[in-house]
Amino acid sequence: MAGFPCEDCENYEYDEMTQEDVCVMDLDMDEFERLMLSPRPSCPYYRVRDEYRIVRRQN
DSSP: OOOOOOBBBTTTEETTTTEEEEEEOOHHHHHHHHHHHHSSSSOOOOOOOOOOOOHHHHH
16 A cells, blocks of 8 residues: 555565565455545554564563
């Protein structure tokens, strides 16, 4: 998704079948079009990839 910091998002994963990084959000065509045409500079589904979130909960 152009213009979004996808590389840092936890919804952005490597797909072994296509051998590409892809967004794994389950968007229908209307949601995807709204996201691409949105004037907002950021993705509403963006979540920071934080590997230590679970560890912090355990402490």
